[in-house]
Amino acid sequence: MSLEDMRYPDDARLSAYLDDELPAAQSSHLDARLREDSELRSRYARLRGVQEFLWSEDEPNFQEAMERTWHRLSLRNFEQPRTKWWRRPVAVPLSAVAAALAVLLLVGGVLIRFGGPAQLSEERSSADRLSESFELSAHARESEELLRRLSGSDSGDEVTIQLPESRTFEFVGQPVIVPAGH
Amino acid sequence: MLMKHVLIVFAGLALVLGAESAAADDVDDLLELFGDEALHVSIDARVVEDGERTIWNMELTRVTISGRSVQVRLDGDNIIVRARFTPYRNNESLLLVAQGQTWLKVAGSDELRYETAFETVPIELGETVVFYPLGQENVTMDVDTKRYGTINLELEITVVPYFQAVEKN
Numbered sequence: 001m002s003l004e005d006m007r008y009p010d011d012a013r014l015s016a017y018l019d020d021e022l023p024a025a026q027s028s029h030l031d032a033r034l035r036e037d038s039e040l041r042s043r044y045a046r047l048r049g050v051q052e053f054l055w056s057e058d059e060p061n062f063q064e065a066m067e068r069t070w071h072r073l074s075l076r077n078f079e080q081p082r083t084k085w086w087r088r089p090v091a092v093p094l095s096a097v098a099a100a101l102a103v104l105l106l107v108g109g110v111l112i113r114f115g116g117p118a119q120l121s122e123e124r125s126s127a128d129r130l131s132e133s134f135e136l137s138a139h140a141r142e143s144e145e146l147l148r149r150l151s152g153s154d155s156g157d158e159v160t161i162q163l164p165e166s167r168t169f170e171f172v173g174q175p176v177i178v179p180a181g182h
Numbered sequence: 183m184l185m186k187h188v189l190i191v192f193a194g195l196a197l198v199l200g201a202e203s204a205a206a207d208d209v210d211d212l213l214e215l216f217g218d219e220a221l222h223v224s225i226d227a228r229v230v231e232d233g234e235r236t237i238w239n240m241e242l243t244r245v246t247i248s249g250r251s252v253q254v255r256l257d258g259d260n261i262i263v264r265a266r267f268t269p270y271r272n273n274e275s276l277l278l279v280a281q282g283q284t285w286l287k288v289a290g291s292d293e294l295r296y297e298t299a300f301e302t303v304p305i306e307l308g309e310t311v312v313f314y315p316l317g318q319e320n321v322t323m324d325v326d327t328k329r330y331g332t333i334n335l336e337l338e339i340t341v342v343p344y345f346q347a348v349e350k351n
Contacts, residue, residue, distance in 0.1 A: 168259060
């Protein structure tokens with residue numbers, strides 16, 4: 001904060017001072033300024049008046065205000081939107097939830113016990129279809145795949161040459177690849 | 183060693199080309215196809231002093247096909263060079279994709295330098311390219327030490343059709 005800001009604090013700074021939100025040093029500086037400057041004191045008094053007025057009022061009854069507003073709108077043929085039935089809050093007793101869960105478990109167990117083979121058969125048939133489609137695509141891609149593998153550069157097929165010992169190399173420039181004679 | 187790689191490439195080509203040509207079941211046909219496709223890559227690694235005199239060299243040959251890389255690694259006291267050459271053939275011309283990586287521990291310090299090179303060089307079959315992993319600058323005489331330059335590394339690469347190399351040998 002500049003010296004100018006402290007000499008002529010704006011309403012935001014005065015409001016922060018009023019709410020006791022300024023750092024201690026700035027707050028004590030403003031204390032001194034308020035004692036010296038009558039105009040600043042007047043601005044501060046106005047702000048404090050607004051704050052006291054706001055605090056003096058009870059919190060408005062929003063629910064009542066909302067009902068009043070809808071009533072006025074209904075007089076002008078506006079219809080209040082209805083909450084969908086599946087979005088309305090429903091209170092279910094814990095015992096009912098437990099009972100429903102038990103029934104679900106029972107039904108699930110029966111289905112697995114007696115409906116198992118049919119389900120497995122269906123899974124197998126879908127697996128067969130997958131296998132067929134894989135084989136088909138494998139035929140179509142066979143050549144491409146072989147070429148790719150042959151061209152694979154990470155085959156580890158690297159030849160290592162041991163350079164003569166007791167030779168220390170240095171860079172003489174940037175590595176370069178050029179046609180011979182250049 | 184060379185024969186082993188020839189057989190591997192030969193088997194690979196048999197699989198690839200066999201799908202495209204029923205006549206390739208015949209060994210002679212396969213050999214012909216192999217001769218058409220295989221490439222002989224010759225690499226001559228050299229240590230050169232003062233930019234002129236070769237004080238050490240090692241030759242290496244590899245058989246490959248278009249699109250399959252040949253990789254070489256040079257290990258020295260303070261240096262590791264990895265180079266990968268991938269030839270892409272188009273009739274009699276060749277596109278050689280060359281990648282080089284050089285790690286070098288600077289003498290007398292703990293500094294480690296790393297340099298890379300990547301070039302795509304269009305050449306004719308039989309034409310030679312040279313990879314300089316440490317650079318290609320001409321080094322003049324050092325007036326203080328009265329020493330000429332330094333030793334340098336060169337990798338000379340030549341790619342020819344496989345059968346051409348066999349006939350030559």
